[in-house]
Amino acid sequence: MSNRIVNWFKFASPQSFYPLAGRMVPWFWALAAVFGIAGLWLSFFVAPTDAQQGEGYRIIFVHVPASWMSMFIYIVLACWAGLGLALNTRLSGMMASALAPTGALMAFLSLWTGAFWGKPMWGTWWVWDARLTSELILFFLYLGFIALQAAIDDPRRADKAGAVLALVGVVNVPIIYFSVKWWNTLHQGSSVSMTKAPAMAQTMLWGMLLMALCFWMYSIAVALMRVRAIILEREAHTEWVKELAEVKS
Amino acid sequence: MNAVLAVIRRDLLLAARKKSEVLTALFFFVIVTSLFPLGIGPEPVLLKKIAPGVLWVAALLATMLGLNRLFATDHVDGTLEQMVLSPTPLGLLVSGKIAAHWLLSGLPLVLLAPVLGLQFDLDGGALGVLIVALLLGTPLLSLIGAIGAALTLGLRGGGVLLSLLVLPLYVPALIFGAGAVEAHISGLGAGGHLSLLAALLALAVFFAPWATTAALRIALE
16 A cells, blocks of 8 residues: 555656656657647538638637637646645646646637637627636736746745645636626627537537647647756756756767 | 734734825825826716726725735734744734735725715715725725735735736626626616625635735745
């Protein structure tokens, strides 16, 4: 039993996680490429033209996965932050700070592609509707997290302060979402639902899901690469980093 | 409880010795709200429509002004470390400091707001709703702001960073606070908004001192 606990925590140490992450990165890049090529092929060559929205609707194949990832990454980030505070593991904080830029990028991408979609469909770049506004505030939350970590010189304090902020933020995200939703709603209803049959063609759904998987794999690959860089920066004083082939050369 | 009252009394006394800091934030509130009619134009219909939003945004910004000093001076002269070391739970002392901050920055805003509301042609009923909404909302601003103030304690560029952290979290208070007055003006009744505001306040009273304490311990370790 005690052996299993030791194994469970083995990769919580930066020293053993660094090579593991290095081995995983190419696989996630490869998966991202496979899913991305399949998803783009489905969404541009197979999926039919939408009856009402024409060809312009195809931007949802980027927009919807980006929005999903922006929300999901914030939750993962908050989980790492909570783990870091509870167990006092260094790697958790590094993972949280490695995820934040990707999350901010996804939130920005979602807003940007949303504007591109909104111009032909709604005739305006921006409306103050619930989902757009809460996505914008989510983007601000990411920026606040990154700015707070950047302002603190001591990395351990940066991790912990960022963790408290991320946990406060994750409690607030649903409150912000519902407050903005009751404030004003103009957005079309959700087009993919877990409970009822989707209203879109099967191929469109598959294209969207493949693109979501592609974004997912891309986010994991980039976060792992970034966490490797963070580990090298923070552990530069240790012997095992100095012994690494890539550091020596 | 005695310790909480002592902290409140001490912070009020300190503020009474340095009145300018409190008054600056109040005049900021008055000036910002007075600038809007000058920028937008004097039509009473338009002013009445934007009044709740303007008053609430100005209240948010005025609360932000005092947040920096919430823990900063105590941190510099070492009082904060003594508070961490004292046998009284830090959460209670922090609640006392937050209460004092509200008495100094939130309560005066509540009292001033109806006077400024008259400038915007709000009628008696709307002013009453505005007072109730601010009474429920300004403690919420102090509570959430305290978390940000504790996180940015002693950092360079703390003031700007604080607004970046805290303002997105103020969004629900702004929406329900200004929404209550707007709902009353449009005849929908402000009850729902005020209940939600009170619910947020209840949540924040419970969780915010706890999160602030955690952030203070991180900043001081």
